[in-house]
Amino acid sequence: MIKFRRLAAVLAVIGCLVFGGILLVKSPVRADTSSVAAVETAVSTSFSYQGRLKRGGTPYTGSCAFRFDLWDAAVAGTKKGTVNLPNVPVTEGLFAVELDFGDQFQGQERWLETAVQCPGDANFTSMGRESLTAVPYALGLRPGLTVESQTDNGLRGIANAQYRAGLVGLNNGSGGYGVYGASSNGSGVAGFSDNWIGVYGETDVAGSTGAAGVWGRANGVGGVGVVGYATQSDSIGVKGAANVSGGVGVWGESNQNTGVYGVSTSWAGVWGQSANASGVYGLSNGQYSGGVYGVNTNGGFGVYGKSANGAGVYGQSTAWYGVVGISENQTGVYGRSTNGLAGDFDGRLRSKVVEITGGSDLAERFAVSGGETAVPGTVMVIDPDNPGHLMSSSSAYDRKVAGVVSGAGDVQPGLTLHQEGVLEGDTVVAIAGRVYVLADVSNGPIQPGDMLTTSDTPGHVMKATDLDLAQGAVLGKAMTALDSGTGLVLVLVNLQ
Secondary structure (H helix, E strand, O other): EEEEEEOOOOOOOOOOEEOOOOOOOEEEEOOOOOOOOHHHHHOOOOEEEEEEEEOOEEOOHOOOOOEEEEEEOOOOOOOEEEEEEEEEEOOEEEEEEEEEEOOOOOOOOEEEEEEEEOOOOEEEEEEEEEEOOOOHHHHOOOOOOOOOOOOOOOOOOOOOOOOOOOOOOOOOOOOOOOOOOOOOOOOOOOOOOOOOOOOOOOOOOOOOOOOOOOOOOOOOOOOOOOOOOOOOOOOOOOOOOOOOOOOOOOOOOOOOOOOOOOOOOOOOOOOOOOOOOOOOOOOOOOOOOOOOOOOOOOOOOOOOOOOOOOOOOOOOOOOOOOOOOOOOOOOOOOOOOOOOOOOOOOOOOOOOOOOOOOOOOOOOOEEHHHHHHOOOOOOOEOOOOOOEEEEEEOOOOOOOOEEEEEHHHOEEEEEEEEEEEOEEEOOEEEEEEEEEEEOOOOOOEEOOOOEEEEEEOOEEEEEEHHHHHHHOOOOEEEEEOOOOEEEEEEEEEEOO
């Protein structure tokens, strides 16, 4: 009678199988990985297997043929591999072999069937199948192997210590990945955190190498390399921070399209904020391309700038236009101010067409002698005793007539001439155009088309009837009538 007995081994379960008078004891044994070479070199897919063979109750010594079949089920199933060992030495019943079925241990259960044929045996005798214990699954941790599950996580790592990782991936080669995740339908890599960072990336290499703490790429049309979602108020989908000079919190780059693209249905698509520098900084090297480009399709602003103390929108260029505004059907550049200037230009101003809609006369700023306050509509004449100054008119047919103080009858100056520091003055006087003037009928009722000259009534005009005296003393022509007393007359200023 031939008997085989399984030897006790690490992580193996002792059991007996009796078949045809043969007893076999089998146990998988963990490969030795204690040496430095074993740690540094990838292990193979082989593992050790030991047993004890008895013949007629006595430990057998000699050589026998062994056959080992690997199955995916305890009964029937599919054979995953076979190892034939025709001449295995057995000493006092003990034998040890190396079995290699290839990459078959990826998390699925496996059964090993052993058969033996010794000298004098007509055929192999099968000892049946036994479930392999956990020892061979250490092969699943060797480089290049896959841990696969159809219903659960393929690999799960847990760490309970602060600043320790549930799973650590290292790559010391050039251009490789510490941790690589890929998915055909779900997330390649998913990170969740209840109190800190879901996914954390860090690199110590200079940016010129192309290294990145977190790097995302989209290869499909309309795909997104990195997506961030914020589901709570004041939460942030994607945040970038730079705490050193020259650092960049978020960097967007594109060779063909958009470097950074932001979308919002109810507020800012892209928000930039800085305590001491630019909130949003855009740079472009392409001709006719914008460093910052804004588009609005529904009556809003393509680019909106606001400042409490500085410039709302500031443009600067060394070789072309600092600010360019173009509109097909409306205003290319629009400026408005409640208390200041809607537009302020320091330098030459050139335009093909100038249309003024806020006033109707051409005026200049003058100083008024004696600190006199001239009300709108007052006729002003040259002060011969103070060069460059004006004063209110006080006599008829005064050839020193200069103009009318603008602003009467709600008609504002359309264009005001003034040179700061040279021709100073606070009183805006119309020297051409349409303006309302104080008038009286001391020389007869005024009708449209009448020439107007200074009156003896201070600051007023009257109808000019003496053409000889009127030469050089005409303010302009009346455009409205005045039948009696005093009042405002609309005059077309044309000094003669």
